[in-house]
Amino acid sequence: MSDEIKVDxxxxxxxxxxxxxxxxxxxQIKKMTTGQILAAETTDPGAHTDFPAWAKTSGNEILKIEKxxxxxxxxxxxxx
Amino acid sequence: MDVNETIESLKKQMAELxxxxxxxxxxxxxxxxxxxxxxxxxxxxxxxxxxxxxxxxFFTFWATSALRKKKAKVKGKDFxxxxxxxxxxxxxxxxxxxxxxxxxxxxxxxxTLMKKKNVQSLEQMIDLAAxxxxxxYICEMSMDLMGFKRxxxxxxxxxxxxxxxxxxxxxxxxxxxxxx
Numbered sequence: 320m321s322d323e324i325k326v327d328x329x330x331x332x333x334x335x336x337x338x339x340x341x342x343x344x345x346x347q348i349k350k351m352t353t354g355q356i357l358a359a360e361t362t363d364p365g366a367h368t369d370f371p372a373w374a375k376t377s378g379n380e381i382l383k384i385e386k387x388x389x390x391x392x393x394x395x396x397x398x399x
Numbered sequence: 400m401d402v403n404e405t406i407e408s409l410k411k412q413m414a415e416l417x418x419x420x421x422x423x424x425x426x427x428x429x430x431x432x433x434x435x436x437x438x439x440x441x442x443x444x445x446x447x448x449x450x451x452x453x454x455x456x457f458f459t460f461w462a463t464s465a466l467r468k469k470k471a472k473v474k475g476k477d478f479x480x481x482x483x484x485x486x487x488x489x490x491x492x493x494x495x496x497x498x499x500x501x502x503x504x505x506x507x508x509x510x511t512l513m514k515k516k517n518v519q520s521l522e523q524m525i526d527l528a529a530x531x532x533x534x535x536y537i538c539e540m541s542m543d544l545m546g547f548k549r550x551x552x553x554x555x556x557x558x559x560x561x562x563x564x565x566x567x568x569x570x571x572x573x574x575x576x577x578x579x
Contacts, residue, residue, distance in 0.1 A: 334517050335517060336518045337446075338442050338445055341446060341450075342445055342449045345450075345451075373449060373450060376451060377449075377450060377451050
């Protein structure tokens with residue numbers, strides 16, 4: 320059984336440096352509705368601590384992180 | 400005291416408390432006119448907006464010259480005003496690193512490196528801050544001291560000319576206060 324996540328919006332943030340990934344993601348999340356899922360790909364090494372910190376503060380949830388080298392994919396669910 | 404009265408007084412106290420508690424806000428004194436410190440200020444400011452904070456940046460002293468227009472002919476300056484105007488950087492493209500400037504070579508190298516690593520330039524960061532509704536308050540006294548006129552400052556959308564009391568009021572209502 321696969322637990323594929325149904326993604327609503329995909330974002331390619333590869334190559335962007337701090338603080339851009341978090342800013343782009345926060346702007347995108349604002350446009351989405353509660354319960355929707357955003358998948359963001361980034362090469363920023365700081366994202367592994369930044370995205371969870373951002374999600375915690377802004378009240379969103381990180382469902383899954385596909386860790387890669389150098390790019391990782393973050394699945395973020397809009398909670399409010 | 401009857402129960403209703405107690406509830407009323409509690410409600411009143413709650414309202415007062417709500418009024419006086421800090422807002423979800425970051426206030427920052429930007430004092431330095433160095434490229435590196437200005438960059439750090441804008442990275443924190445824009446990052447804070449992403450974290451859901453309202454941001455006010457209070458530009459004072461050397462930092463004010465980073466907000467000057469590249470080219471502005473301003474009339475009516477006295478001798479010292481002209482001197483300061485000539486000696487201080489004309490805007491964000493002219494500010495230098497606080498370390499390793501090496502007559503401008505270090506700053507040029509840093510800018511090349513930033514481009515290569517896809518780090519936003521100071522000009523891009525200022526535009527981004529404007530887009531994200533970061534407020535910029537400029538210290539009136541610093542401007543007056545250095546002879547800067549309002550018309551030589553960049554046309555930033557949320558720009559205000561203020562004094563220390565305004566900053567302190569904002570800072571008092573902020574969760575985070577920084578001095579850079």
